[in-house]
Amino acid sequence: MVIGLTGATLAFREEILDALNPGVRTVAVQSAPVMAPQQIMQAARLVKPHERVTSIILYDTPGSSARVGLAPAPGERKGETVYLNPYNGALLPELHYEGFFEWVEQLHRFLLLPRDPGKMVSGVLAFCLMGLALSGLYLRWPRRVWDWRTWLTFDTRMKGRSFLWGLHSVVGTWVMVVFLVFTMSGVYWAFDPIRDMADGWMGTLRPPRDAAPKPKTPKADKPAKAEAADLTASWATFEQNAPNWHMAFLRPPERASAPLQILWVAKDAPHVRARSSMSINQQTGALLKNELYADKPVGARFQSTIYPLHLGTYFGVVGQLIVFIAALALPGFGITGWMLYLNRRRQKRIARAERAQFAASAPAGAQDDPVLMAYASQTGQAERLALQSAAALQKAGVAVHVHSLEKLTPPQLGKYRRALFVASSFGEGEPPDSARRFSRLLNAAKEELKHVQYAVLALGDRNYAEFCGFGRTLDQRLAVLGAQPLHPMIEVDNGDAGALARWGNALRGLMGNDAAEVALTAAADDSDYASWRLDQRVLLNPGSIGLPLYEITLTGAIGEGWRPGALVDIWPGHYGPDAAPRRYSLASIPQDGSMQLVVRQVRCERGLGLASGWLTDQAAIGDEVRVRLIANPSFDAYPQPAPAIYIGNGSGIAGLRSHLRARVLEGAQRNWLIFGERQQEHDAVCAEEIRGWRAQGFLPELDLVYSRDVTGGGYVQDCMRDRADTLRNWIADGAVIFVCGSLQGMAGGVDDALAAIISRAQLEQLTEEGRYRRDVY
Known part of the structure; x- marks a missing residue:
C-alpha cells in the first residue's frame, strides 16, 4: 500500500515540479537565438566560478532552460543542478520541493531502509504482489473466458460482499498487466543475480561488481584551473550528425584531451530512454563514435524500455495516467481484501454459532437414530411442509435431518432407519426438476432398503390426470426396494386440511401417542401477504384470435424485492376465507419500481376465471390487491455468469422478461x-x-415464432429443431436454458426437442447442474 501511494505520487513528478516552480525549467519564449553549449558553459562559470561543470542538458523545445550539473562536494554523492536562461545565460531560481520527491522516491524504492536491505525488501514485496495478482486471476477465472464483459464489468448495484468482490476482482483485472510490469521491473532492479541473468539474456551484462578497480595512473602536476577545450567544434559536429535531436546530454571531461561524450534522444524516439550516443574529439571536432539507438541489439533496446514502462512514459501521458491509477488502486485492494476477509470470518462465526445452537437444541441421545425428512419441491410448498414437520418432531425430542431430494442419493437414504418424504408433483405427474436426478437414481438402484421405514406425503391437484403422480411413483419404488411403510401414503389435494391432519397424526406416532397434536398448513399466514x-392494466394483444392478454401493474412497498423468475400469489376480489389464491410469474424486477404480471384472461362455463377475470376486467384501477411473494429457486437466475437461452410462449413471456431485464442491467449480452x-x-x-434489447446487442439470437400466420411459422419446438446446431453450440459454451409458459403442448414439446437435439441423458445432466430451469403451468 505504501509503495502504491508513493508510486502514484511519483507518476507525475516532473509535471508537478514544473507546476510548483514556474519560470525555472521553462521560460518565456523569445525571438532571440538560444545559447550554444560553449556559451552555457561560460555562463555557468560566471555564476558558479568555483564549481566544475560535469554535465549540460539541452532541449530543442522553445523556452526550455539549460540544466547544468556541477561536481559534488567532497563526501557527497550528488552535485548541485542549476538552471540557466537559454537566451541570456542568467541564473534561474532554485527548484523547490525536489527534496520531497527524492524522499518519496527513497520510500518507494527502499522503504527508507539502507540501500541494499531496502532493495531486498522491495523485491520480496514485488514477488508477493505478483503472487496476489496471479492467484486472484485464478480465483476469478470465469466460465465464459472470451466474453470481455465477464472480465471487465460488474453490477454496481450489488451490495455487501458481492459488491466488494466485484470491485476487487474486476478492477484487479483492469490493472493486471500494469501490476505484472510493476512487479517484474521491481524484481529486476531489486535482486542483482536476477538482473545479471536478465542482462545476460539481453546481451547487456555489466562487469562484475566485485572486480578490483583499475589502479589510477599518477597524474602529472597541472595548474589548478586547467582550461577545458572549447565545445564549439564538438557541438557543430553533433548537430551535423544528429539534425533531429530533441534532448542532448553533454558530459564535458576534466581534461581537454579527452573526448566529449553526448547522449541524445531523437524527436521520433519511441520513448525517453531511447538514447543514441556520440564521442567527439574536443580539439578537432572529429566524430570518434556514433551509436544510434536503432542500431543497438534487440536486447539493449528492450532493456532501455524497462524504466519507461515502469513509469508509464513509454505510452506518453496516457501511460502515465494508467500507471497513476494502477498505483493508487493498490491501497484500495488492501482495503477491499481486508474487508472481504473480515466478512468471511464473520460469516464463519455466524455459521458456527448456528450449528452450535442447533446441536444444543437436539434431544440428548437421539442423534444415533435421526429421522430423514426429505422433500421434493417445485415452488416451495413441499419444503414449507417438510420444515413444519421437522420442527414438530424436533420439538418433541426426535432428531431430524432435513434434505432436499436434489442432493440425496439412494446410498445416503440407506443410512437411515426412518425416512419421511414430502413430494410434490410437477406437470403430468412428473417429479419436480430438482428431484429428477434422485428419481432416476432410485429407479436404477439395487440397494436393499428392508431396514428402512418410510412415509410419503404426496402433494397434487386433482385437476391433473396424474394426480400426485410423483408421490405415487416414489411410494411404489420404495416398496419394491424392500422399504416398509410406516403408514399408507397420504395424498393432499390443493392443501386439503383433512389430509394434512392425517399426516400430523402419523408424525405423532413417531413422537409418541401422548405428544401434542401437530398443526400443519399448506397455506401462508395472513402476515405473509401485503397490500398493493x-x-x-394494458391489453397486449388487441384483435387477437386468442383470449385477451393483459399487462397488470401493481405498486406497493418493494422492500427487499425479489429475484428474477419469482412468483406471486394473488387473492382475487376482496380478501376473505372463501377466496383461493392464484399464482403468477412476475414479469418485472425490483428496479422497475413496480410489480408487473402478464395475465391471460380465462373463460369457462361459469364465466371469467376467478383471479384472471378480476385482475383483467372486474377490479377498478386503484383497488387494493393482496399479494405474497414466492421464491422460485428452480427458475432463479443461474448463480454463475453464463449464456442464457429463454424459451416460452403466451403469458410465459412474464417469467422470461424478468430474467431478460435483469440481464440487461447486469450488462450480460449473450x-x-x-x-x-x-x-x-x-x-x-x-x-x-424486445426490439430495443436486440438493437442494444442484448439479444444476439432472437426467434419469434407465430403459429397461425399465413406463412405457417410453426411452434417454438420446431424452431429449436431448425436451429439445432446453434443450440448445441450454446449449450457446449455453458448456456443455461429457461422455459416458461404452458405445460400443455409447449413445455412437453420443448423437452422432447431438447432431448432429440442433445440426448435425453445430457438433458438430465443439465437438470442436475441447474442449467435446465422451468416455470410451466
Whole structure:
C-alpha cells in the first residue's frame, strides 16, 4: 500500500515540479537565438566560478532552460543542478520541493531502509504482489473466458460482499498487466543475480561488481584551473550528425584531451530512454563514435524500455495516467481484501454459532437414530411442509435431518432407519426438476432398503390426470426396494386440511401417542401477504384470435424485492376465507419500481376465471390487491455468469422478461429468446422492448415464432429443431436454458426437442447442474 501511494505520487513528478516552480525549467519564449553549449558553459562559470561543470542538458523545445550539473562536494554523492536562461545565460531560481520527491522516491524504492536491505525488501514485496495478482486471476477465472464483459464489468448495484468482490476482482483485472510490469521491473532492479541473468539474456551484462578497480595512473602536476577545450567544434559536429535531436546530454571531461561524450534522444524516439550516443574529439571536432539507438541489439533496446514502462512514459501521458491509477488502486485492494476477509470470518462465526445452537437444541441421545425428512419441491410448498414437520418432531425430542431430494442419493437414504418424504408433483405427474436426478437414481438402484421405514406425503391437484403422480411413483419404488411403510401414503389435494391432519397424526406416532397434536398448513399466514395497488392494466394483444392478454401493474412497498423468475400469489376480489389464491410469474424486477404480471384472461362455463377475470376486467384501477411473494429457486437466475437461452410462449413471456431485464442491467449480452404466439400482427407482445434489447446487442439470437400466420411459422419446438446446431453450440459454451409458459403442448414439446437435439441423458445432466430451469403451468 505504501509503495502504491508513493508510486502514484511519483507518476507525475516532473509535471508537478514544473507546476510548483514556474519560470525555472521553462521560460518565456523569445525571438532571440538560444545559447550554444560553449556559451552555457561560460555562463555557468560566471555564476558558479568555483564549481566544475560535469554535465549540460539541452532541449530543442522553445523556452526550455539549460540544466547544468556541477561536481559534488567532497563526501557527497550528488552535485548541485542549476538552471540557466537559454537566451541570456542568467541564473534561474532554485527548484523547490525536489527534496520531497527524492524522499518519496527513497520510500518507494527502499522503504527508507539502507540501500541494499531496502532493495531486498522491495523485491520480496514485488514477488508477493505478483503472487496476489496471479492467484486472484485464478480465483476469478470465469466460465465464459472470451466474453470481455465477464472480465471487465460488474453490477454496481450489488451490495455487501458481492459488491466488494466485484470491485476487487474486476478492477484487479483492469490493472493486471500494469501490476505484472510493476512487479517484474521491481524484481529486476531489486535482486542483482536476477538482473545479471536478465542482462545476460539481453546481451547487456555489466562487469562484475566485485572486480578490483583499475589502479589510477599518477597524474602529472597541472595548474589548478586547467582550461577545458572549447565545445564549439564538438557541438557543430553533433548537430551535423544528429539534425533531429530533441534532448542532448553533454558530459564535458576534466581534461581537454579527452573526448566529449553526448547522449541524445531523437524527436521520433519511441520513448525517453531511447538514447543514441556520440564521442567527439574536443580539439578537432572529429566524430570518434556514433551509436544510434536503432542500431543497438534487440536486447539493449528492450532493456532501455524497462524504466519507461515502469513509469508509464513509454505510452506518453496516457501511460502515465494508467500507471497513476494502477498505483493508487493498490491501497484500495488492501482495503477491499481486508474487508472481504473480515466478512468471511464473520460469516464463519455466524455459521458456527448456528450449528452450535442447533446441536444444543437436539434431544440428548437421539442423534444415533435421526429421522430423514426429505422433500421434493417445485415452488416451495413441499419444503414449507417438510420444515413444519421437522420442527414438530424436533420439538418433541426426535432428531431430524432435513434434505432436499436434489442432493440425496439412494446410498445416503440407506443410512437411515426412518425416512419421511414430502413430494410434490410437477406437470403430468412428473417429479419436480430438482428431484429428477434422485428419481432416476432410485429407479436404477439395487440397494436393499428392508431396514428402512418410510412415509410419503404426496402433494397434487386433482385437476391433473396424474394426480400426485410423483408421490405415487416414489411410494411404489420404495416398496419394491424392500422399504416398509410406516403408514399408507397420504395424498393432499390443493392443501386439503383433512389430509394434512392425517399426516400430523402419523408424525405423532413417531413422537409418541401422548405428544401434542401437530398443526400443519399448506397455506401462508395472513402476515405473509401485503397490500398493493392496481395501478395500470394494458391489453397486449388487441384483435387477437386468442383470449385477451393483459399487462397488470401493481405498486406497493418493494422492500427487499425479489429475484428474477419469482412468483406471486394473488387473492382475487376482496380478501376473505372463501377466496383461493392464484399464482403468477412476475414479469418485472425490483428496479422497475413496480410489480408487473402478464395475465391471460380465462373463460369457462361459469364465466371469467376467478383471479384472471378480476385482475383483467372486474377490479377498478386503484383497488387494493393482496399479494405474497414466492421464491422460485428452480427458475432463479443461474448463480454463475453464463449464456442464457429463454424459451416460452403466451403469458410465459412474464417469467422470461424478468430474467431478460435483469440481464440487461447486469450488462450480460449473450442471450437468446425463442418465443411463440399466434399472429405477429396481433400477438407480438412486448415487441418494442424486445426490439430495443436486440438493437442494444442484448439479444444476439432472437426467434419469434407465430403459429397461425399465413406463412405457417410453426411452434417454438420446431424452431429449436431448425436451429439445432446453434443450440448445441450454446449449450457446449455453458448456456443455461429457461422455459416458461404452458405445460400443455409447449413445455412437453420443448423437452422432447431438447432431448432429440442433445440426448435425453445430457438433458438430465443439465437438470442436475441447474442449467435446465422451468416455470410451466
